[in-house]
Structure formats: C-alpha cells, structure tokens
Amino acid sequence: MRTTVVAAALAATALVPQAPVQALSSQARVQALSPQAPLRAVSGRLGDCRAGQLCLWAKPDFTGTRQVHELSTIDIESCVPLKPGATVQSLANRTGRPVTTYQSAECEETGEFETYPGGGTWTPRTPYQVRAFKIWEN
Structure with a gap:
C-alpha cells in the first residue's frame, strides 16, 4: 500500500522529539511556532x-x-x-x-x-x- 508524501511527512514529524518552547532561544521559538515548523523538522530545508x-x-x-x-x-x-x-x-x-x-x-x-x-x-x-x-x- 502506498502512502502520500504529505502523510509520510506528517507521520515522520510525529516521531521527531520536540523541545519545550521555553527552552528555545527567541529566534528558535518563532521558528518552532511557525506553520512551516513540521516541514523543517522532516526535511531540514x-x-x-x-x-x-x-x-x-x-x-x-x-x-x-x-x-x-x-x-x-x-x-x-x-x-x-x-x-x-x-x-x-x-x-x-x-x-x-x-x-x-x-x-x-x-x-x-x-x-x-x-x-x-x-x-x-x-x-x-x-x-x-x-x-x-x-x-x-x-
């Protein structure tokens, strides 16, 4: 059975441990809270x-x-x-x-x-x- 690219990316994102937002620098906090954060976690760039x-x-x-x-x-x-x-x-x-x-x-x-x-x-x-x-x- 094939999965879509989006489904695979979302599944992989769920496996990436997330640091508490409070422990991040202010710039990293903005990046972590942005809508693109899950995609960056999977692909890097x-x-x-x-x-x-x-x-x-x-x-x-x-x-x-x-x-x-x-x-x-x-x-x-x-x-x-x-x-x-x-x-x-x-x-x-x-x-x-x-x-x-x-x-x-x-x-x-x-x-x-x-x-x-x-x-x-x-x-x-x-x-x-x-x-x-x-x-x-x-």
Whole structure:
C-alpha cells in the first residue's frame, strides 16, 4: 500500500522529539511556532526550485548535482530517462502538472513509481532511485 508524501511527512514529524518552547532561544521559538515548523523538522530545508520547474537532486535532502526541467524542453506524457548512470534521490515538482517518477529508466511500471502533484511538492528523500519521469497533462 502506498502512502502520500504529505502523510509520510506528517507521520515522520510525529516521531521527531520536540523541545519545550521555553527552552528555545527567541529566534528558535518563532521558528518552532511557525506553520512551516513540521516541514523543517522532516526535511531540514527546502530545495531551490522556481515555479514552472521540475528540480531533481542526485542526493537526499536536496543536495548533490541538481537537474532542472521545464515544460518548454520536454514532451508532455513522454518518458524522459535520466542520463545513463544518473539517479535522483530528492525532488521538487513546481510544474503545475503531476509528475510520475520511475525506478525504471524506461518508465516501466514493473518497478517502483510514484506520482507527485504539481502545485508545489518537495520530496527530500524519494523511496527509490529515480531513473526516469513523465510530466502529465492536467
């Protein structure tokens, strides 16, 4: 059974021990009480990815070599394999369209695959090595 990225992030947040707010510095208190605090606890930081882009990082937590793809440079609903030997372990989807990532370099559904919403999805750790993707029509 697959879980959504949001559900997984919320579940992971529940496992992160929280320091009492009184024990934190004033700056840390403001950060801890902000609506983004659970997301920071899970991912540490969000990767830099502009609106309209699909950003892929070679390593977890938005680190390593970054690839940027835009709708103007790819065919919608076509398999886009990564360069041979290249893999992705974190991603941000800001294309405005759903993106499916594949463990298979041929976008075969016999391996793992996952679809990420296009409204702004940051995934600090993909559940498998991504080797290809498809951007879908809305």
